[in-house]
Amino acid sequence: MITPRTPSGTFELLPPEQIAFQRMLDAIRAGYERFGFLPVETPVFERSEVLLTKTGGETERQVYFVQSTGALEKARDAAGEGDAEGEEAAYPELALRFDLTVPLARYVAEHEHQLTFPFRRYQMQRVYRGERPQRGRFREFYQCDVDIIGKDELSVRHDAECPAIIHAIFTDLAIGAFTIQVNNRKLLRGFYEDLGIVDGEQQAAVLREVDKLDKRGEEYLRTTLTGEDFGLAEDVVEQILSFVQVRSTGHDDALARLAAVEAASRGSQALAEGVAELREVLTLVRALGVPEQDYRLNFSIARGLDYYTGTVYETVLDDHPEIGSICSGGRYDNLAGQYTRSRLPGVGISIGLSRLFWQLREAGILQASTARSTVQVLVPQVDAALLDDQLALASHLRHGGINTEAVLDGGKLGKQLRYADRAGIRFVAILGPQEVGEGTVTIKDLRRQDQFTVPRAEVVAALRVELAQPEV
RNA sequence: GUGGGUGUAGCUCAGCAGGUAGAGCGCCGCGUUGUGGUCGCGGAUGUCGCGGGUUCAAGUCCCGUCACUCACCCCA
Numbered sequence: 358m359i360t361p362r363t364p365s366g367t368f369e370l371l372p373p374e375q376i377a378f379q380r381m382l383d384a385i386r387a388g389y390e391r392f393g394f395l396p397v398e399t400p401v402f403e404r405s406e407v408l409l410t411k412t413g414g415e416t417e418r419q420v421y422f423v424q425s426t427g428a429l430e431k432a433r434d435a436a437g438e439g440d441a442e443g444e445e446a447a448y449p450e451l452a453l454r455f456d457l458t459v460p461l462a463r464y465v466a467e468h469e470h471q472l473t474f475p476f477r478r479y480q481m482q483r484v485y486r487g488e489r490p491q492r493g494r495f496r497e498f499y500q501c502d503v504d505i506i507g508k509d510e511l512s513v514r515h516d517a518e519c520p521a522i523i524h525a526i527f528t529d530l531a532i533g534a535f536t537i538q539v540n541n542r543k544l545l546r547g548f549y550e551d552l553g554i555v556d557g558e559q560q561a562a563v564l565r566e567v568d569k570l571d572k573r574g575e576e577y578l579r580t581t582l583t584g585e586d587f588g589l590a591e592d593v594v595e596q597i598l599s600f601v602q603v604r605s606t607g608h609d610d611a612l613a614r615l616a617a618v619e620a621a622s623r624g625s626q627a628l629a630e631g632v633a634e635l636r637e638v639l640t641l642v643r644a645l646g647v648p649e650q651d652y653r654l655n656f657s658i659a660r661g662l663d664y665y666t667g668t669v670y671e672t673v674l675d676d677h678p679e680i681g682s683i684c685s686g687g688r689y690d691n692l693a694g695q696y697t698r699s700r701l702p703g704v705g706i707s708i709g710l711s712r713l714f715w716q717l718r719e720a721g722i723l724q725a726s727t728a729r730s731t732v733q734v735l736v737p738q739v740d741a742a743l744l745d746d747q748l749a750l751a752s753h754l755r756h757g758g759i760n761t762e763a764v765l766d767g768g769k770l771g772k773q774l775r776y777a778d779r780a781g782i783r784f785v786a787i788l789g790p791q792e793v794g795e796g797t798v799t800i801k802d803l804r805r806q807d808q809f810t811v812p813r814a815e816v817v818a819a820l821r822v823e824l825a826q827p828e829v
Numbered sequence: 830g831u832g833g834g835u836g837u838a839g840c841u842c843a844g845c846a847g848g849u850a851g852a853g854c855g856c857c858g859c860g861u862u863g864u865g866g867u868c869g870c871g872g873a874u875g876u877c878g879c880g881g882g883u884u885c886a887a888g889u890c891c892c893g894u895c896a897c898u899c900a901c902c903c904c905a
Binding site for chain 1: 830863864865866896897898899900901903904905
């Protein structure tokens with residue numbers, strides 16, 4: 358017999374948890390729509406050339422190729438004939454998407470003339486990465502993206518919308534206090550230019566290390582940056598360290614820190630732009646109603662992806678910093694340069710829901726409040742002879758908008774109640790000979806261990822009232 | 830791609846000096862007739878990952894292999 362199991366790096370849930378997961382998806386979708394975004398879905402696989410435009414070694418290492426058996430045979434034949442027609446010819450034609458941003462770029466470029474700009478879309482689908490799986494990291498996972506794409510231009514005002522969306526959604530999700538951390542790549546670039554770190558590669562390398570500050574600590578950073586690989590002077594490293602540890606403590610403090618950075622600058626143009634952008638973003642974030650304790654400047658945030666050019670975001674849970682960023686994103690100047698001549702700047706964020714869900718579960722902060730079952734009422738079979746009446750009651754409840762399961766196979770009532778309890782169904786509507794005789798239905802609340810009998814005509818109304826009651 | 834760890838009942842694991850397999854949880858049944866969760870009693874379940882070796886004897890030691898897992902790179 359074949360051992361049934363999922364491939365490593367994937368996960369599936371039992372219904373009670375799937376419900377919780379679905380509720381989170383619903384909340385995110387609702388949040389995105391409330392901010393005026395349109396839904397989009399794209400195929401799980403794309404033409405390989407679309408995904409591998411930036412033939413970076415990393416992407417190639419992580420992408421899953423897709424190939425039909427026919428295509429595979431054809432490729433084999435070609436290989437057999439010694440047809441070595443360059444590296445690219447060896448790739449299968451199709452590959453699984455590893456994020457939603459690249460497909461978005463292709464989508465926007467492809468449908469440019471049918472879309473209206475600024476194009477505001479959200480997309481919540483699974484993506485695939487051929488990584489070695491790790492704790493809370495998967496090879497298949499959900500991303501929930503929102504992006505605003507402009508044609509030619511997109512004012513920095515849109516950058517302020519992202520924190521507002523994050524705030525609304527994570528408030529709804531009710532998974533605890535959170536802080537939206539904001540930074541700006543131009544500011545970072547300017548700062549490092551001022552320090553004489555001009556080379557793009559070196560800047561990127563420094564940013565990557567700085568990103569580890571929270572995880573590895575200050576000493577690690579000091580040793581690394583002054584060490585062989587970087588060879589930075591000690592006073593430069595100290596400047597980096599003190600800069601990078603900046604965390605604003607409120608709105609006015611954030612503005613003051615921006616002013617301080619600007620005053621200390623040796624005149625970098627990029628730094629000045631970054632400061633101006635952040636200033637505008639922060640001001641509008643406040644105007645959009647985000648409480649000032651929920652956002653702050655954090656100069657250590659860089660984001661690994663090199664396509665970010667301006668504002669960058671990272672959101673953390675205040676009580677669980679170990680979880681890391683639960684939502685991140687930023688501004689990019691040219692989304693679809695590979696696919697169109699049009700200049701399409703954008704800004705967006707992404708929630709890695711699979712990882713978030715997993716970590717919330719591990720940390721024990723998944724709300725227990727969500728129901729374990731989608732069934733609201735079970736109609737047990739007290740007496741097989743009353744099947745018609747039982748089914749009529751179930752039908753009546755369903756017409757009343759109540760999710761109803763009717764027991765078809767019967768058995769002892771006790772067993773049926775146990776079934777309901779285990780399945781996480783809270784209410785039972787009992788219709789036995791007694792109830793049929795007097796035209797009533799008995800409603801039992803398994804959580805509160807309480808039951809009462811109502812006239813048949815009032816069942817739906819009574820249950821609606823009960824369903825609105827808290828469990829304890 | 831680089832390094833560690835682990836593989837025993839559905840799950841979590843024990844089995845510490847090699848001697849014929851255990852616990853807790855879960856599951857099933859019973860505690861009578863229309864009432865679950867608690868409680869009591871009873872019950873089922875394992876090619877001890879796979880292959881080879883050492884030994885009178887291997888879950889236990891050795892080798893190989895596969896799988897899973899954690900961390901690093903990178904990232905959600």
